Amino acid sequence: MSENTIALVTGANKGLGRETVRRLAALGWTVLLGSRDAGRGAATVDELQGAELAGTVEVLPIDVTSDESVQAAAKEVEERYGRLDVLVNNAGITGPRVEVRETGADALREVFETNVFGPVRVTRAFLPLLERSAAPRIVMVSSGLGSLTITADPARIESQILSLTYPSSKSALNMITTQYAKALPRFRVNAADPGYTATDLNGHSGHQTVTEGTDAIVELAQVGPDGPTGTYRDRAGEIPW
Ligand SMILES: NC(=O)c1ccc[n+]([C@@H]2O[C@H](COP(=O)([O-])OP(=O)(O)OC[C@H]3O[C@@H](n4cnc5c(N)ncnc54)[C@H](OP(=O)(O)O)[C@@H]3O)[C@@H](O)[C@H]2O)c1
Numbered sequence: 001m002s003e004n005t006i007a008l009v010t011g012a013n014k015g016l017g018r019e020t021v022r023r024l025a026a027l028g029w030t031v032l033l034g035s036r037d038a039g040r041g042a043a044t045v046d047e048l049q050g051a052e053l054a055g056t057v058e059v060l061p062i063d064v065t066s067d068e069s070v071q072a073a074a075k076e077v078e079e080r081y082g083r084l085d086v087l088v089n090n091a092g093i094t095g096p097r098v099e100v101r102e103t104g105a106d107a108l109r110e111v112f113e114t115n116v117f118g119p120v121r122v123t124r125a126f127l128p129l130l131e132r133s134a135a136p137r138i139v140m141v142s143s144g145l146g147s148l149t150i151t152a153d154p155a156r157i158e159s160q161i162l163s164l165t166y167p168s169s170k171s172a173l174n175m176i177t178t179q180y181a182k183a184l185p186r187f188r189v190n191a192a193d194p195g196y197t198a199t200d201l202n203g204h205s206g207h208q209t210v211t212e213g214t215d216a217i218v219e220l221a222q223v224g225p226d227g228p229t230g231t232y233r234d235r236a237g238e239i240p241w
Pocket residue numbers: 010011012013014015016017035036037040062063064065090091092093114141142143144193194195196197198199200201202206
């Protein structure tokens with residue numbers, strides 16, 4: 001399964017997405033580096049090609065908030081490859097920092113558009129191509145902040161974050177993950193919590209490297225047809241919803 005696997009990672013021009021592309025291409029896979037800005041994506045592909053990876057990396061313009069862009073991306077993959085084996089829904093935003101009491105529906109809508117509606121839009125558009133794979137896999141890049149259990153545990157740093165937007169978007173994504181897992185029994189559909197990782201998302205305050213932050217994503221991208229589905233994991237193993 002390591003040969004000729006075709007994978008797409010959204011939001012991959014930097015951060016965890018970029019590192020996921022690098023690691024999957026190092027397995028010998030053909031990896032489509034999704035980027036909403038084609039120029040930023042092409043620049044990242046150039047950097048990664050300099051890393052002499054076993055597989056290949058190609059840019060795929062895709063803005064997860066745009067039906068038109070997502071449809072065009074699916075058409076391009078259909079024409080170029082005729083199928084997709086692995087979809088990593090990684091693109092995500094934190095959204096504006098607004099106090100809980102001041103947060104309105106517009107702030108939620110903005111974050112959900114990327115973090116929740118984005119993965120649904122992309123998954124739905126790529127389902128016909130994933131159906132053609134012998135071992136279709138979907139990885140939803142969630143967060144520990146989406147876990148009701150973890151955010152209620154005073155011993156966890158996630159319990160100190162007060163926000164209506166980002167945490168609820170990742171909780172919604174978690175439920176969407178388990179619903180897809182049940183509806184698509186031949187697929188492996190799992191959610192990954194990268195852990196607190198230094199990227200632009202948090203002004204590089206995270207304590208993990210992007211390689212550590214992609215451990216769970218890369219592991220779930222490689223699960224076999226009899227592997228876990230409908231699970232939620234970080235780099236140390238399964239975590240509570
Ligand atoms: N870093 C952490 O500590 C951490 C922890 C838990 C979960 N996560 C999750 O991990 C994922 C990756 O985050 P990161 O830390 O790598 O953040 P990042 O460095 O800010 O990268 C986010 C990526 O998403 C892209 N993106 C944003 N909106 C998009 C859209 N509408 N369409 C397509 N791409 C879009 C960005 O593209 P542009 O460059 O064009 O903006 C960028 O490539 C996110 O889902 C995040 O919630 C991160």
